[in-house]
Amino acid sequence: MSSFIKMFTVTAMCAVGIWAQTIDWSATNITITSEAQLRELARITNGKQRNFKGQTVTLGNDVHIKDGNKNKWTPIGDFAGTFNGNGRVISGIYISNIGKSQGLFSYLENGSSIKNLGVIVHIEGYNEVAGLAVLNFGTIENSYVSGNISGRDFVGGLVAANSGVIKNCFVQGTVKGYNFTGGLVGTNSGKIENSYAMLSGDFMQMVGFQNSDPNAIRAERDKTAAEQTSQNKATTEQTAQNKTIATNEQTSQNKSSTGQTTAQQQIGAGDKDYEKRQKQIVKFTNDLEKTEKTLSEIKQTAPATFEVVSLSIELLKTLNRAQEQKSFDLDALLPLIIKATLMTLPPNTISPSVKIDANISAKFFPFLTIDLNLSQDKAVSVINSALGEWNGKSVYDIKNEMNTAPAAQKVKIGLLFKYSTGVFDEAIPQLIFTIKAN
Numbered sequence: 001m002s003s004f005i006k007m008f009t010v011t012a013m014c015a016v017g018i019w020a021q022t023i024d025w026s027a028t029n030i031t032i033t034s035e036a037q038l039r040e041l042a043r044i045t046n047g048k049q050r051n052f053k054g055q056t057v058t059l060g061n062d063v064h065i066k067d068g069n070k071n072k073w074t075p076i077g078d079f080a081g082t083f084n085g086n087g088r089v090i091s092g093i094y095i096s097n098i099g100k101s102q103g104l105f106s107y108l109e110n111g112s113s114i115k116n117l118g119v120i121v122h123i124e125g126y127n128e129v130a131g132l133a134v135l136n137f138g139t140i141e142n143s144y145v146s147g148n149i150s151g152r153d154f155v156g157g158l159v160a161a162n163s164g165v166i167k168n169c170f171v172q173g174t175v176k177g178y179n180f181t182g183g184l185v186g187t188n189s190g191k192i193e194n195s196y197a198m199l200s201g202d203f204m205q206m207v208g209f210q211n212s213d214p215n216a217i218r219a220e221r222d223k224t225a226a227e228q229t230s231q232n233k234a235t236t237e238q239t240a241q242n243k244t245i246a247t248n249e250q251t252s253q254n255k256s257s258t259g260q261t262t263a264q265q266q267i268g269a270g271d272k273d274y275e276k277r278q279k280q281i282v283k284f285t286n287d288l289e290k291t292e293k294t295l296s297e298i299k300q301t302a303p304a305t306f307e308v309v310s311l312s313i314e315l316l317k318t319l320n321r322a323q324e325q326k327s328f329d330l331d332a333l334l335p336l337i338i339k340a341t342l343m344t345l346p347p348n349t350i351s352p353s354v355k356i357d358a359n360i361s362a363k364f365f366p367f368l369t370i371d372l373n374l375s376q377d378k379a380v381s382v383i384n385s386a387l388g389e390w391n392g393k394s395v396y397d398i399k400n401e402m403n404t405a406p407a408a409q410k411v412k413i414g415l416l417f418k419y420s421t422g423v424f425d426e427a428i429p430q431l432i433f434t435i436k437a438n
Helices: 002-016 035-046 214-221 225-246 249-258 271-286 288-297 303-325 330-342 358-364 376-387 395-404 407-437
Strands: 029-032 056-059 076-079 082-096 105-108 113-124 127-130 133-136 139-141 144-150 153-156 159-162 165-167 170-176 179-182 185-188 191-193 196-199 207-210
Touching (some): 029 035, 113 407, 144 407, 153 170, 271 303, 288 303, 288 407, 303 395, 330 376, 358 376, 395 407
Parallel strands (some): 076 105, 082 113, 133 159, 144 170
16 A cells, blocks of 8 residues: 555646746756746745855756747746846747836846846836836846837837846847836936847837936836827927937938938938948948857858948958958959848848839939949949849848847847948948049
8 A cells, every 4th residue: 555655646646747846946057947836936936935146047948838829927026146048048938018118037136147048028107117127226138139119108029128238138129118118228327338229120219318327217117198298299309309409310301201221311411421421331340250250150140231341341451441442443343342232131122033213213222323423324224233142142131030040049140230330330331432632
């Protein structure tokens, strides 16, 4: 009878699930591999039983929240330890709640760390809404959020209010809000490095409000609604107005008429933009060695990214040589400038098989005749020649490869996207300016 009871006990433990028996939540290193364990982590932190300070929680595999729209996610509460995603993804996080503090985590304490984590979410809230963490006083690195995040006030794709460190992170999807809303963070009084938000292939304002204290979120929210809404709206409108004034008028007109953000349309802005662009060129040059190393790591898995970023690097090096030597072969530079321009155009704008005419040349390559004084016939000829060497790849193919890349590669490809689009935006007009000046 004794043996039978022992056997029955072991069998019963397996039947009800042995996970709860095998995890020691007080251990220094904890590995979780299931939805049940992830929810248990949330239950423990929300119950104030433990904040995991000095402990490391590691994802052992991807975790998917099943039927998330029915079994809605309760955010992990106050967390002070290290959460290592281990290159894995937590998906199926679904929240639709008019309450506050909605995200995978609600509060990351000072000294906490989130790293190497991908999160796929659908979150609808009211105030204090974010994909990864509502309040961050710790460090978040090498992580990303993909999905849809929406709320009213204090909304961020990654973090609602940041007073810690965010580095090598990105957000992809949609982020919607009213006051203190940003693609990456809603408000920021901390440090952000090499991180960005990309919505529908475009960069949006990363930070909704700079130098805002996360501890003031609830106080701000509880002010008189009409007064606060009016004040925040005025602040947002003034910020937008200031940015508009600071932006070259011609660039804005070109963007509205063609939907492009290509840098060649900024030509003609004059000396006042030269120094601003040159500062960015210096920054890209300083980051060149690190970028080339990252590029070599994704060559086999993301060939389009490798091709587009390689050309942006070639463009940057060519610009630096032209500035140093103050001499160049225009016929050799033109195909490079044209191919770089083609790589910044929205999908299906120009096909590699299309025959360029004077109208297309004037619309998408006005700098050839206006700034470089080429005849219309010469401009059409050099564009068609460069088009024959272009296979249709563009910065938008980088986004497509990022969507399908393994979790460990997404951040690398995302940073390369940011680098290449930045180089194209600054180096194309700077190279044309350099040609004109010499």
